Amino acid sequence: xxxxxxxxxxxxxxxxxxxxxxxxxxxxxxxxxxxxxxxxxxxxxxxxxxxxxxxxxxxxxxxxxxxxxxxxxxxxxxxxxxxxxxxxxxxxxxxxxxxxxxxxxxxxxxxxxxxxxxxxxxxxxxxxxxxxxxxxxxxxxxxxxxxxxxxxxxxxxxxxxxxxxxxxxxxxxxxxxxxxxxxxxxxxxxxxxxxxxxxxxxxxxxxxxxxxxxxxxxxxxxxxxxxxxxxxxxxxxxxxxxxxxxxxxxxxxxxxxxxxxxxxxxxxxxxxxxxxxxxxxxxxxxxxxxxxxxxxxxxxxxxxxxxxxxxxxxxxxxxxxxxxxxxxxxxxxxxxxxxxxxxxxxxxxxxxxxxxxxxxxxxxxxxxxxxxxxxxxxxxxxxxxxxxxxxxxxxxxxxxxxxxxxxxxxxxxxxxxxxxxxxxxxxxxxxxxxxxxxxxxxxxxxxxxx
Amino acid sequence: xxxxxxxxxxxxxxxxxxxxxxxxxxxxxxxxxxxxxxxxxxxxxxxxxxxxxxxxxxxxxxxxxxxxxxxxxxxxxxxxxxxxxxxxxxxxxxxxxxxxxxxxxxxxxxxxxxxxxxxxxxxxxxxxxxxxxxxxxxxxxxxxxxxxxxxxxxxxxxxxxxxxxxxxxxxxxxxxxxxxxxxxxxxxxxxxxxxxxxxxxxxxxxxxxxxxxxxxxxxxxxxxxxxxxxxxxxxxxxxxxxxxxxxxxxxxxxxxxxxxxxxxxxxxxxxxxxxxxxxxxxxxxxxxxxxxxxxxxxxxxxxxxxxxxxxxxxxxxxxxxxxxxxxxxxxxxxxxxxxxxxxxxxxxxxxxxxxxxxxxxxxxxxxxxxxxxxxxxxxxxxxxxxxxxxxxxxxxxxxxxxxxxxxxxxxxxxxxxxxxxxxxxxxxxxxxxxxxxxxxxxxxxxxxxx
Numbered sequence: 001x002x003x004x005x006x007x008x009x010x011x012x013x014x015x016x017x018x019x020x021x022x023x024x025x026x027x028x029x030x031x032x033x034x035x036x037x038x039x040x041x042x043x044x045x046x047x048x049x050x051x052x053x054x055x056x057x058x059x060x061x062x063x064x065x066x067x068x069x070x071x072x073x074x075x076x077x078x079x080x081x082x083x084x085x086x087x088x089x090x091x092x093x094x095x096x097x098x099x100x101x102x103x104x105x106x107x108x109x110x111x112x113x114x115x116x117x118x119x120x121x122x123x124x125x126x127x128x129x130x131x132x133x134x135x136x137x138x139x140x141x142x143x144x145x146x147x148x149x150x151x152x153x154x155x156x157x158x159x160x161x162x163x164x165x166x167x168x169x170x171x172x173x174x175x176x177x178x179x180x181x182x183x184x185x186x187x188x189x190x191x192x193x194x195x196x197x198x199x200x201x202x203x204x205x206x207x208x209x210x211x212x213x214x215x216x217x218x219x220x221x222x223x224x225x226x227x228x229x230x231x232x233x234x235x236x237x238x239x240x241x242x243x244x245x246x247x248x249x250x251x252x253x254x255x256x257x258x259x260x261x262x263x264x265x266x267x268x269x270x271x272x273x274x275x276x277x278x279x280x281x282x283x284x285x286x287x288x289x290x291x292x293x294x295x296x297x298x299x300x301x302x303x304x305x306x307x308x309x310x311x312x313x314x315x316x317x318x319x320x321x322x323x324x325x326x327x328x329x330x331x332x333x334x335x336x337x338x339x340x341x342x343x344x345x346x347x348x349x350x351x352x353x354x355x356x357x358x359x360x361x362x363x364x365x366x367x368x369x370x371x372x373x374x375x376x377x378x379x380x381x382x383x384x385x386x387x388x389x390x391x392x393x394x395x396x397x398x399x400x401x402x403x404x405x406x407x408x409x410x411x412x413x414x415x416x417x418x419x420x421x422x423x424x425x426x427x428x429x430x431x432x433x434x435x436x437x438x439x440x441x442x443x444x445x446x447x448x449x450x
Numbered sequence: 451x452x453x454x455x456x457x458x459x460x461x462x463x464x465x466x467x468x469x470x471x472x473x474x475x476x477x478x479x480x481x482x483x484x485x486x487x488x489x490x491x492x493x494x495x496x497x498x499x500x501x502x503x504x505x506x507x508x509x510x511x512x513x514x515x516x517x518x519x520x521x522x523x524x525x526x527x528x529x530x531x532x533x534x535x536x537x538x539x540x541x542x543x544x545x546x547x548x549x550x551x552x553x554x555x556x557x558x559x560x561x562x563x564x565x566x567x568x569x570x571x572x573x574x575x576x577x578x579x580x581x582x583x584x585x586x587x588x589x590x591x592x593x594x595x596x597x598x599x600x601x602x603x604x605x606x607x608x609x610x611x612x613x614x615x616x617x618x619x620x621x622x623x624x625x626x627x628x629x630x631x632x633x634x635x636x637x638x639x640x641x642x643x644x645x646x647x648x649x650x651x652x653x654x655x656x657x658x659x660x661x662x663x664x665x666x667x668x669x670x671x672x673x674x675x676x677x678x679x680x681x682x683x684x685x686x687x688x689x690x691x692x693x694x695x696x697x698x699x700x701x702x703x704x705x706x707x708x709x710x711x712x713x714x715x716x717x718x719x720x721x722x723x724x725x726x727x728x729x730x731x732x733x734x735x736x737x738x739x740x741x742x743x744x745x746x747x748x749x750x751x752x753x754x755x756x757x758x759x760x761x762x763x764x765x766x767x768x769x770x771x772x773x774x775x776x777x778x779x780x781x782x783x784x785x786x787x788x789x790x791x792x793x794x795x796x797x798x799x800x801x802x803x804x805x806x807x808x809x810x811x812x813x814x815x816x817x818x819x820x821x822x823x824x825x826x827x828x829x830x831x832x833x834x835x836x837x838x839x840x841x842x843x844x845x846x847x848x849x850x851x852x853x854x855x856x857x858x859x860x861x862x863x864x865x866x867x868x869x870x871x872x873x874x875x876x877x878x879x880x881x882x883x884x885x886x887x888x889x890x891x892x893x894x895x896x897x898x899x900x
Binding site: 190203227244245247248249252255258260272273278293296300309310314321323328331336354360361372395437 | 481656712714722730756769811830887
């Protein structure tokens, strides 16, 4: 049965019990992420009806995969007992993700129906700063003692394994909960039952503090190829783990943030369609305003050359071409450098190499484009060689300048500990626009003696 | 010992055996990714010396973490036997990643020293198209038969587990190698030894074909939170698996590609510093050329209004401000829409909602910026109300137009099956520039009667 068939059976008419049972046995074979997708297409009443008859074992999983609007609908329709059942089965990190999106009254209603122990943990994680390791960790993991044997470790895994998010890395703690080692399920399986955990564990554990930034942690997952990473508090006591599936979400979130910053937007965590007009306008207004006001500089430069432009008005028509080509030349360079620094490929010490590279690229591109442009202007403007020369020389210098500024700005920003992605776009545009006009008018003055 | 200490011990002077042994015992406790990092800072001679004395068990792992330049240095210095030992221990996907970056003569030398069976597999993967599932998969995984018991499964894992990249998902095949199910190590550990695999496996396997695009696969890893995913050939026979650590790399690679496309660059897989000047220039030239030539349109529009500009030269100085503000307004919208479509948040059917949203945002931002601009022009230009009115009305309409075009263009591109990221930047700039000039000059004509 395809998604469409299931949907049409459910939505086809008043559902009788046999029909529902058919659908249900079909749904049971599906992946929980897929069930969530099908459910999200149902009308509210049907959604609640279907959710209620889901086997308890998978209901919490399906719930975790749904978006926050649907989660809210479901929670508002369920009884206290039903909420309690769902929350019981939900992993702590999924519960936190869900609660972070809910209005205060829903949060209160949900937390009232959570066991005291779990509620304490959820509240604690909810208080960690946004984007910190603490806010994305889960507290369901397998912890072992140094003195346990491999056989005892397997017993522990069998006992608490079903309730922990991953059993593939087990963490070894002292009595005071200090983290001392890690052991993978692979090592356990390949060891003898009587081996002592303390002797076969890996003591070289890479861990994060609860306050560490999620982006740094994502970098480490990428570097080491981890499946999970332990999180400790200030006293190095183990408090949680972060799993790779959450890190994939972090990487995609940070990616969106980077792209938004580069497009002169205030980054936002909320999905496009669910953000209000006012919030959208706010996120865009600041940088538009700054760029608009900074254009006063270009305006002043043009005004100061008004007399020259009056004598040779054709010069006006090339201003947009020069500014656009310069703008794109600069943003190409700055984008590559910002990205190169983000993935750790370009470092502050590479500034001389990068600059020398960009200067040569600028000369090469400037020569090529200058040539094409010379021919175009020559043909379209009555073979006016002086005009061709002015435009071509200006274009060459503009591209060279733009590539230089575009490569140096992000590196300077990084050195000044400003986010290169935010700084480069508006400042680069302003500098390139202004300098390209000065270059253009200078050549015009010299060549035409204006 | 910190990275710096190890380095200084190695590079401090002629290394005698005791010193080397000290360093080595230190190195042995480190994570292989970190060892690779330390080694990459050594001079070539020292690198080879250190690499040779690394325990065989970790040498291949360290090798896999190094960048291709250092890999090449090492391979060129090693004997046939040493190469053979490394290649024996290297996972097939790491071996392929390494060979893809090597010149043909190195590839030949390496493949000559690989066991026949493994060489066949490597050759096969090397032939899969770039960015396909086949090209990133590994062939080292645990496969089980339906009729095996849990106890037999554990024996299999113990036997072939050490050589497979992950043991946390085991794949169940029929005799003809058709994929029929998957079973996690977690399920195995929580089952009874006599249970039959065929009865407890999950038959609802999400798999990829060797020819599937890596980006689609990355989306599925994100959707389902997988640790690994099986890859099958056309006949649904299991040929390999893809693990989540490789998918993290894919996501970051695709992210770089998106950013490059949005900045009007031809995307490239090569790192910035290792790309030649000529290649860099080529990647940038095309879009610069297109944008430069398309600026002929704006040039023509300005020329056609030359007479008006002669009468009221102050109008010239506002052209860059209008074009820049319009440009950024449009790119903000298109960036959000392109990204929203990439993460599956915005679909083709949402076009009306998006358009209506952007129109209202455009009006709101246009009103705000128009107001600020009115005041600025009023103060800076001798309280010339007609001029203020012309600029403000043009600014408002330009922003509204840019937001509309910026939101509709990527959706159209998607419908025409063109990559929205590539299409939006240059086409958007051209349209917004041209239309904003037409708006501006029209208002000027009406208000000043030029």
